[in-house]
Amino acid sequence: MSREDRSGDEGAAGAAPEQLALIRETVRRNKAPKAKPRTWRGAALAKELPVARVLVDKGVLHLDRYFDYAVPEELDEAARPGVRVRVRFGAGGRTVRGGRREGGSLIDGFLVERVAESDYQGPLAALAQVVSPEPVLDAELLGLARAVADRYAGSLADILQLAVPPRHARAESRPSPPPPPPPPAPEPGGWQRYVRGREFLASLASGGAPRAVWTALPGPQWAEEIARAVQATLASGRGALVVVPAGRPAARVDAALTALLGEGRHALLTADAGPEKRYREWLAVRRGSVRAVVGTRAAMFAPVRDLGLVVVWDDGDAGHSDEHAPFPHVREVLELRATRDRCAFLLGGWSCTVEAAQLVESGWALPLVADRERVRGAAPLVRTVGDGDLARDEAARAARLPSLAWQVARDGLRSGPVLVQVPRRGYVPRMACARCRAPARCRHCAGPLQAQDAAALRCAWCGRDEESWHCPECGGFRLRAQVVGARRTAEELGRAFPAVPVRTSGREQILDTVPQTPALVVSTPGAEPVAEGGYAAALLLDGWAMLGRPDLRAGEEALRRWIGAAALVREQGAGGTVVIVAEPTLRPVQALVRWDPVGHAVRELAERAELGFPPVSRMAAVSGPPEALAAFLAGAGLPADAEVLGPVPLPVAEAGRPRRAGDPPPGERWERALVRVPPGSGAALAHALKTAQAARLARGGGEAVRIRIDPPDIG
Known part of the structure; x- marks a missing residue:
């Protein structure tokens, strides 16, 4: 008998049998072992809400869900909802929730919430680290990111990469000042x-x-x-x-x-x-x-x-x-x-x-x-030069700029800078046969030929030089510029106005502002600098190049570019004049002359409604190798009112050619199909495509299939 037991019996020697039994039961209960705290591999877990739901930073659709992790006691206070964490994720070790296996690599994630129990029945891996106690993901931002991911058939992790900037420890350690009081309401x-x-x-x-x-x-x-x-x-x-x-x-x-x-x-x-x-x-x-x-x-x-x-x-x-x-x-x-x-x-x-x-x-x-x-009082005067005017204009045939443009530029330079908008950058980006106007293409890869300087021709796709080009259509040997670039235009204007400075603004160097002194400012669309007091005049050259793009939005985009440049010109009462070189009967040109972009947009909307084109309908572009694309569409479970347009082959991307988002890998043959649904079915379309892509990736994927909801270019 232990010392405690003996002392207890001795102290109760004169007690009644009932009292003695009660004393012995009390001693037994005090000696009973206490319940052990929940542990993970011997380490204690958080006493309250020991399960953390984590969004791992894996932007793949079949992993677009939360994963449960155990919260060690030492991380209990720091592991608050919204903080950045690091967890083990990937192959190796035992299987845990969602098919993960403990012992994988450490990856980043966001702790979404803490709960008391996990609906996963197996053992949970523990949080490896709380990167920072700063909560960066609240419920409002999480809800917005989820709504955007669902709308665009994407993953929540991809949206949060856009929404939450990368952590910078020094910036995070600095306190933010208190908010200032609200300002007074402004004057109109x-x-x-x-x-x-x-x-x-x-x-x-x-x-x-x-x-x-x-x-x-x-x-x-x-x-x-x-x-x-x-x-x-x-x-x-x-x-x-x-x-x-x-x-x-x-x-x-x-x-x-x-x-x-x-x-x-x-x-x-x-x-x-x-x-x-x-x-x-x-x-x-x-x-x-x-x-x-x-x-x-x-x-x-x-x-x-x-x-x-x-x-x-x-x-x-x-x-x-x-x-x-x-x-x-x-x-x-x-x-x-x-x-x-x-x-x-x-x-x-x-x-x-x-x-x-x-x-x-x-x-x-x-x-x-x-x-x-x-x-009408705020807009500049807009004048047009059409194909008929160019045909009768000797100056335009010789130097590409019509006489009206020369005159307006000359008059404008007397009182300030003149803006010249050209559709392309560089010297002469695209060349064509001077006799039949067929595009000049590379003999090796059929890419477009362009002039890098005043003499040499080079393929824009494969980079090969072309020294002895001749037209395969008519046998001609002379070339003309399809679209003359900004540097070539600047050279021509510099020769025509030798006493006037010429500035260029484009991808290589974009000017923000120019002074209110006479100068010629040659710019590509979107790179126009602001002139102090406004430009005296503007020349919008090669309008047909923007209108001729094989794109549903060609007219809308051309008008937006033209108005963006013309809006920098002084009002008509102050002498501001804009000359556009484009056929005046075309709808976008007429909208610019009347300064009526709203009327143009309303008419475009009515035409698209008749044809069932966006934004009246919702549309998705699905592209990939022919066999993979056909299999994907067949098993996608599209809405009953969905209409599949195509598929049609995409141009083969050659090595060295600039690639845009959604372009196929170089050398591969891809096709694209457009899936169209009427208003009200856009969410169902996005859900069907996302579900099909997630199932496909979970099975191992195979060849790539790309999805883009509301593609900007369906031409």
């Missing part, structure tokens, strides 16, 4: 130029959620008008988000917000800022220190607190469409945010896309435009 400013402009601003300041498609008047005032809309939203105690297509317009809105609100009231989220600064700005937004954001594409997911307004500028720009799977578009993502958060929505631009016209026609948004008299 430039908004009074628009019908309903004052009412729109007043609604934002009072906490309303108006939705508008805004056709901005020409000139640089658009950035200041966006800044006033942001200030009105901040005055109501809510946040605002502005997304623009590139860094230059972001800088203009940034400057306008700083001038209107002062320093420290908004964040600038662009790739040019660098990883540390961008992450620091993003954290300030997530922590609530900053309530206004302006940025480029990835900023569409910025975690703005109490979001009251989302703004998209120039939604037709290709910069708004992400080139990584699943290819989300800024306009569609911010439409989702406006619906989910019940906030205001502003879609603005000098031009108008067909999607914007559809938002107005459906009643989802209201038009925000100026009256016709004010539009």
Whole structure:
């Protein structure tokens, strides 16, 4: 008998039998072993909510779900929902939830939630590490990312790679300042130029959620008008988000917000800022220190607190469409945010896309435009030079520029800079036979020939030089430029105006601004610098090159490019003139002459409705090797109202040719099919394609099949 037992009996020597039994039972219970805490391989687990649901950073569809992991006791406090973690995932060791095997490689992930029990019956692997205690993924951002992934038939992990910037420890360790008080409501400013402009601003300041498609008047005032809309939203105690297509317009809105609100009231989220600064700005937004954001594409997911307004500028720009799977578009993502958060929505631009016209026609948004008299007063004079004029013009046949363009440029240089827009960069990007106009192609790979300098011809695909070209169609030996590039145009203009400086702006070097002094500014579309006080004139050359693209959006895109350049020219009352070299009877040219992008978009929308083309219908492009594509479509379980168009062969991508997202690998023969569904079936189409792709990948995949919902180019 132990010492404790003996002492207990001795102390109870004079007790009654019932008391003695009670004493012995009490001693037995005190000596009984206590329940052991739950452990994982001998290590104690968290006492409360010991299971963590983790989204692993694997952007593949068949792994697009949460995985359960055990939470060790030492990570209990740091392992909060929303933090970054590292877990073991992959082959090796015993099987755990979802087919994973313990002992795999360490990968990153996000801890989504903590729960008491796992619905997986086997043993769970433990969290390996909490990378940082900073929560970066809240429920609101997670819900938005899931909605976007479902809409575009993509994985949640791929969306979060776009939504949450990479961690930077030094930026994370710095505290964010407290949020400033709301500013006062702004004066109407430039908004009074628009019908309903004052009412729109007043609604934002009072906490309303108006939705508008805004056709901005020409000139640089658009950035200041966006800044006033942001200030009105901040005055109501809510946040605002502005997304623009590139860094230059972001800088203009940034400057306008700083001038209107002062320093420290908004964040600038662009790739040019660098990883540390961008992450620091993003954290300030997530922590609530900053309530206004302006940025480029990835900023569409910025975690703005109490979001009251989302703004998209120039939604037709290709910069708004992400080139990584699943290819989300800024306009569609911010439409989702406006619906989910019940906030205001502003879609603005000098031009108008067909999607914007559809938002107005459906009643989802209201038009925000100026009256016709004010539009005519703010726009420059637009003059046209058609094919008939070129045929009768000796100067145009000799030097490509018609006499009217020379005259307008000469007159404009007396009072300021003149903008010259050319459709291509470089010297002479594309060549054709001077006799029959057949495209000049490489004898080895059939790629297009281009002039890298004044003499040599080189294939744009395989890079071979061509020294003795002749036309296979007519036997001709003379070449002409199909589209003359920016550098060649600059040389021609420099010879014609020897006393005038010539500046170029394009991919190699993009100018932001030019001074208000006489100069010729040769630019490719989208790279036009802003002139102080506006350009005196603009020449829009080779309009047929943009209109002749085999694309459903060719006319819409050409008009958007032309209006983007013409909007930088002074108003007609100040002598501003634009000359466009294109057939004047074409619809986009007439829309430019009348400065009526909305009317053009409405007519385009009506034609697409008759033909069943997007955006009236929803469409997906599915591409891959012929056998794999046929098998995928046969087993995809498409909606009953789906219509498959094609498949048709895609051009074979040659080595050295620039590739775009969705292009087949070099040398492989691929086909593409378009799957079209009527309105209301878009979600079912995306779900069917995503499910089929996930099942295919889970079985081992085989040859690649690529999916893109709402492809920008279906030509």
